[in-house]
Amino acid sequence: MTETTTPDVGRGASITVDRLVKSFGDQRAVNEVSMDLPAGALLVLLGPSGCGKTTTLRMIAGLEDPSGGRIRFGDKTMADGDSGAAVPAEKRGIGMVFQSYALWPHMTVRANVEWPLKVAGWGTAERRRRSAEVLGMLGIDHLAERYPGQLSGGQQQRVAIARTVAPRPQVLLFDEPLSNLDARLRVDTRAELVEVHRRSGATSVYVTHDQIEALAMATHIAVLKEGRLEQFGTPDELLENPQTAFVAEFLGSPAAVLIEGTVASGELMHEGIALAAAVPLPDGETLSAMYRPEAISLAEQDGTGVDITVLESTPSAGRFVVTVRRGAKRIAVVSETRYPVGARLRLVLPEEPAALFDAEGRRWDHLA
Numbered sequence: 001m002t003e004t005t006t007p008d009v010g011r012g013a014s015i016t017v018d019r020l021v022k023s024f025g026d027q028r029a030v031n032e033v034s035m036d037l038p039a040g041a042l043l044v045l046l047g048p049s050g051c052g053k054t055t056t057l058r059m060i061a062g063l064e065d066p067s068g069g070r071i072r073f074g075d076k077t078m079a080d081g082d083s084g085a086a087v088p089a090e091k092r093g094i095g096m097v098f099q100s101y102a103l104w105p106h107m108t109v110r111a112n113v114e115w116p117l118k119v120a121g122w123g124t125a126e127r128r129r130r131s132a133e134v135l136g137m138l139g140i141d142h143l144a145e146r147y148p149g150q151l152s153g154g155q156q157q158r159v160a161i162a163r164t165v166a167p168r169p170q171v172l173l174f175d176e177p178l179s180n181l182d183a184r185l186r187v188d189t190r191a192e193l194v195e196v197h198r199r200s201g202a203t204s205v206y207v208t209h210d211q212i213e214a215l216a217m218a219t220h221i222a223v224l225k226e227g228r229l230e231q232f233g234t235p236d237e238l239l240e241n242p243q244t245a246f247v248a249e250f251l252g253s254p255a256a257v258l259i260e261g262t263v264a265s266g267e268l269m270h271e272g273i274a275l276a277a278a279v280p281l282p283d284g285e286t287l288s289a290m291y292r293p294e295a296i297s298l299a300e301q302d303g304t305g306v307d308i309t310v311l312e313s314t315p316s317a318g319r320f321v322v323t324v325r326r327g328a329k330r331i332a333v334v335s336e337t338r339y340p341v342g343a344r345l346r347l348v349l350p351e352e353p354a355a356l357f358d359a360e361g362r363r364w365d366h367l368a
């Protein structure tokens with residue numbers, strides 16, 4: 001990356017999503033999603049396949065009309081699902097990068113990048129200056145005179161990103177742009193995308209199902225599940241203070257561990273082990289106790305702890321991530337010891353859990 005690039009900082013718009021709904025027939029693909037994203041943020045829409053990420057992104061882009069709720073950029077309404085009013089996609093000042101990068105095969109890299117500028121009426125000299133700038137930003141200025149067919153997949157994706165960033169959009173949208181790249185290239189490219197986001201000054205929305213990618217890139221994360229927003233916040237907020245059992249088990253490497261217990265005489269019990277004391281609920285109610293990965297450990301069979309079986313041990317920075325099975329559940333624990341597959345051990349838990357969740361997976365806080 002060259003240092004001559006002029007940063008376009010401060011161009012981004014804040015994005016407000018207010019009770020956004022999208023229905024397909026009687027299915028709600030997006031169900032009452034609300035969030036306030038500050039200008040210049042990089043929001044990751046995160047969740048399993050089919051949870052409504054792409055549909056949310058397409059409504060922000062203007063490629064899909066909401067069935068209800070509103071989207072605003074700054075104080076300008078882009079779409080109102082109740083009145084049906086919508087600013088067309090091409091008037092929203094957005095740039096979008098997809099998983100498949102449709103470059104013009106008969107145009108050079110430079111011509112591909114200059115094309116949207118030409119369409120927008122930029123002069124020749126201005127176009128040339130800007131294309132050199134963004135190609136430099138993505139480290140592909142030496143490829144300017146090549147044709148897409150002469151480039152690798154990773155290089156083509158960079159050209160697609162350069163072309164998107166070139167017209168200085170106020171909002172950048174990405175839908176799983178790294179999915180077609182191999183593991184190593186994904187890691188390198190995501191760091192560059194964060195840099196592109198930062199230097200563009202745009203507000204970005206980035207869709208992925210990969211929580212590691214989300215934690216690496218995001219200033220803000222919105223976790224979606226079945227069209228509903230589970231939680232919106234900074235990566236630290238979601239890791240430190242998950243509001244749902246789903247978020248607790250979805251995020252983190254390793255993620256937090258949830259153990260289900262049943263209330264008996266004011267204690268939350270799991271197979272003879274007290275998970276939490278002073279639980280003011282009737283006997284027989286169930287809660288899940290959450291433990292942070294750094295608070296749990298593995299021990300040999302004797303002593304108190306939850307019985308588990310080792311599935312695998314993966315070396316990690318001088319230690320091991322040991323994946324164990326507890327009934328149908330898989331749990332990852334960081335350990336100093338490499339345990340053999342099939343070893344029967346105990347999961348040692350701290351005296352008190354970090355959080356409790358009710359049977360519906362919502363945070364349950366008896367002190368609040």
Ligand SMILES: Nc1ncnc2c1ncn2[C@@H]1O[C@H](COP(=O)(O)OP(=O)(O)O)[C@@H](O)[C@H]1O
Nearest residue numbers: 024028029047048049050051052053054055056
């Ligand atoms: N054009 C459409 N017509 C009908 N159903 C759709 C359409 N687009 C998406 N869906 C449905 O909406 C849900 C959310 O889809 P999508 O937003 O693509 O999820 P994600 O990107 O998180 O994988 C899915 O159940 C999907 O099948």
Ligand SMILES: [Mg+2]
Nearest residue numbers: 053054055207
């Ligand atoms: Mg999708």
